[in-house]
Structures are given as C-alpha cells and as structure tokens.
Amino acid sequence: MKTAKNTLVSISFILYLFALVFILFLDSRGYRWSDLSFREYIKWSSNFIPFRTINLYVHSIVHGTLNITIPLKNLGGNLILFLPMGIYLPLYIKKLNKIRLYVITMTVLLLFIEVTQVVSRRGSFDIDDLILNMLGALIGFAIWNIRFVQK
Numbered sequence: 573m574k575t576a577k578n579t580l581v582s583i584s585f586i587l588y589l590f591a592l593v594f595i596l597f598l599d600s601r602g603y604r605w606s607d608l609s610f611r612e613y614i615k616w617s618s619n620f621i622p623f624r625t626i627n628l629y630v631h632s633i634v635h636g637t638l639n640i641t642i643p644l645k646n647l648g649g650n651l652i653l654f655l656p657m658g659i660y661l662p663l664y665i666k667k668l669n670k671i672r673l674y675v676i677t678m679t680v681l682l683l684f685i686e687v688t689q690v691v692s693r694r695g696s697f698d699i700d701d702l703i704l705n706m707l708g709a710l711i712g713f714a715i716w717n718i719r720f721v722q723k
Contacts, residue, residue: 597694617696625700650704658712678709
C-alpha cells in the first residue's frame with residue numbers, strides 16, 4: 573500500500589513539473605516582443621521595483637479599473653503556482669526541511685526561472701512574480717510542516 577502511495581505522489585510531482593514548464597515557458601506569451609532588441613525587450617517587459625505590479629492589481633480591484641479576473645488570475649495564479657513546491661521539495665530532498673536552506677533554494681530557482689523567461693523571451697522578469705511565487709512556496713512549506721500532512 574505504501575509503495576502505491578509513493579508511486580502516486582511521484583507521478584503527481586512529475587505531472588506538476590510538466591504543468592509548471594508549460595505554464596512558465598510553453599504558453600503563448602512573448603511573441604509580441606519579437607521585433608524589439610534584447611535591451612528594449614528587457615526595458616519594456618520587466619519590473620524590478622518590488623510591489624509595483626501587486627499594487628497596480630490591488631488598486632484595480634479596489635477601484636474597479638480592470639476586469640477583476642485579470643488581477644485575480646495574476647495575483648492568485650502566481651501565489652498558487654509554487655505552493656506545491658513547498659510540499660514536494662522537502663518530501664524528496666530531506667535537507668530542504670530546514671527553512672533557511674529551503675528559502676535559499678527557492679530564491680535561486682525562482683531567479684533562474686525569471687531570468688530564463690526573459691532570455692528566452694517566453695515571459696518577463698517581474699520581481700512581484702518572484703515575491704508571490706516565494707510566498708506561495710512558503711505557504712506550501714508551512715502546510716508540509718503540519719504534522720498530520722507529513723503522515
């Protein structure tokens with residue numbers, strides 16, 4: 573029974589990774605910027621100011637200036653996207669059960685993903701995405717550290 577459960581969890585992790593790669597790199601984003609130089613692309617598609625995008629979306633929700641699904645999908649999606657990583661990584665890599673090492677690992681991973689999106693022009697670098705992704709991963713990590721979840 574335990575082997576079947578382990579196999580099911582492993583399959584779910586693999587499916588999650590495939591979905592993550594699809595969402596982050598294979599989705600249809602990035603085509604509209606193909607005629608710009610790389611420097612222009614970075615200038616127009618990147619956000620290096622923390623909470624700029626988050627504040628814009630929160631403001632648009634409060635004041636109704638955008639279709640509410642746009643900010644909710646962006647904020648909620650970025651929050652939820654890496655929540656499973658907070659459960660899977662400590663499960664498979666026991667050293668990552670320590671919060672410090674987990675945060676360092678996730679920061680490096682998320683920076684790598686953001687930079688790869690810019691270099692491949694399959695997305696943009698947005699520090700707010702990194703913040704929301706990290707917050708989601710930390711929520712997942714907190715869920716993982718609840719005793720009955722690990723059992």
